[in-house]
Amino acid sequence: QKEVEQNSGPLSVPEGAIASLNCTYSDRGSQSFFWYRQYSGKSPELIMFIYSNGDKEDGRFTAQLNKASQYVSLLIRDSQPSDSATYLCAVIMSGTYKYIFGTGTRLKVLA
Amino acid sequence: EAGVTQSPTHLIKTRGQQATLRCSPISGHTSVYWYQQALGLGLQFLLWYDEGEERNRGNFPPRFSGRQFPNYSSELNVNALELEDSALYLCASSFVGAYEQYFGPGTRLTVT
Numbered sequence: 001q002k003e004v005e006q007n008s009g010p011l012s013v014p015e016g017a018i019a020s021l022n023c024t025y026s027d028r029g030s031q032s033f034f035w036y037r038q039y040s041g042k043s044p045e046l047i048m049f050i051y052s053n054g055d056k057e058d059g060r061f062t063a064q065l066n067k068a069s070q071y072v073s074l075l076i077r078d079s080q081p082s083d084s085a086t087y088l089c090a091v092i093m094s095g096t097y098k099y100i101f102g103t104g105t106r107l108k109v110l111a
Numbered sequence: 112e113a114g115v116t117q118s119p120t121h122l123i124k125t126r127g128q129q130a131t132l133r134c135s136p137i138s139g140h141t142s143v144y145w146y147q148q149a150l151g152l153g154l155q156f157l158l159w160y161d162e163g164e165e166r167n168r169g170n171f172p173p174r175f176s177g178r179q180f181p182n183y184s185s186e187l188n189v190n191a192l193e194l195e196d197s198a199l200y201l202c203a204s205s206f207v208g209a210y211e212q213y214f215g216p217g218t219r220l221t222v223t
Contacts, residue, residue: 032210043201043214044154088154092210098167099144099212103153 001026004091006102014110019076021087021105026070029094033065033072036088038104044088048074079109113138115215117202123221124192132187132218136204142166143185144205144212145177149198157200160185161207192222 005024013019025033032051036044048063050056050072056063062075072091076083086104093100116135124130136143145157156169160179168175174190183204189196199219203212 034211036214043217046211046213049211090154096167098156098169099159099210100156101146101154 002102003027003093003100004089004102006087006089006105008103009106010108011105012108012110013079015079015081017079019079019083019107019109021074021076021089021107022071023073023089023091023102024071025089025091025100027091027093028067028070030091031094032092033063034090035061035063035072035074036090036101037083038086038088040085047087076107079107081109081111083107084109115202115204115213117200117215117218119218120216121219121221123223125223126192126194128192130189130192130196130220132189132200132202132220133184134187134202134204134215135184136202137213139206140204140213141183141207142205143179143183144203145185145187146201146203147171147198148201148217149195154201158187189220194222196220197222 035048038044050063050065060077064073086106088104089102118133142161144159146154159167163179177187179185199217201217202215205212
């Protein structure tokens with residue numbers, strides 16, 4: 001099992017819809033979770049981080065964490081074509097404190 | 112506030128040569144992280160430096176090494192370059208004890 005897993009996509013959603021991106025992780029002791037957005041040819045940009053179970057909202061973005069089920073998700077409301085990018089989930093592994101990235105989910109928002 | 116900077120933007124080397132990549136963190140950040148992103152692959156953790164010390168390294172051979180200077184800037188050295196070392200090398204920085212990392216624009220290394 002990979003340490004951090006994401007569906008590679010592409011996930012296609014129409015403009016204005018909610019995009020839901022999911023990530024699962026293997027280390028039950030992990031405490032810190034991050035979502036990054038990466039446009040083609042660019043470096044990753046931090047969007048959200050979440051440390052506690054539940055939801056965390058920032059503008060159109062909501063991060064959801066469920067430690068019991070070992071998954072973290074990112075919801076993007078009112079999706080825009082400019083949201084089209086690869087979204088990377090990152091988890092800090094307990095013990096080693098290594099930052100492990102998933103391979104990313106490519107999102108396409110259709111105008 | 113200036114972000115993380117990296118140099119050079121592009122680097123072309125031949126197999127067997129050495130490459131040196133440089134990174135300057137955001138002002139106030141003491142931790143620097145290096146990642147490799149090969150085409151079609153995810154971000155692979157290479158090295159983590161904090162306060163001048165190597166804190167952790169990923170599953171890469173010893174020919175990948177680096178250091179952090181007193182001003183917290185960092186250098187990544189790749190010796191005996193191989194074709195599969197061709198990738199985008201990303202540097203990120205964070206405050207000590209904080210886990211939010213901020214990335215530089217990257218150095219594209221091409222090994223021919």
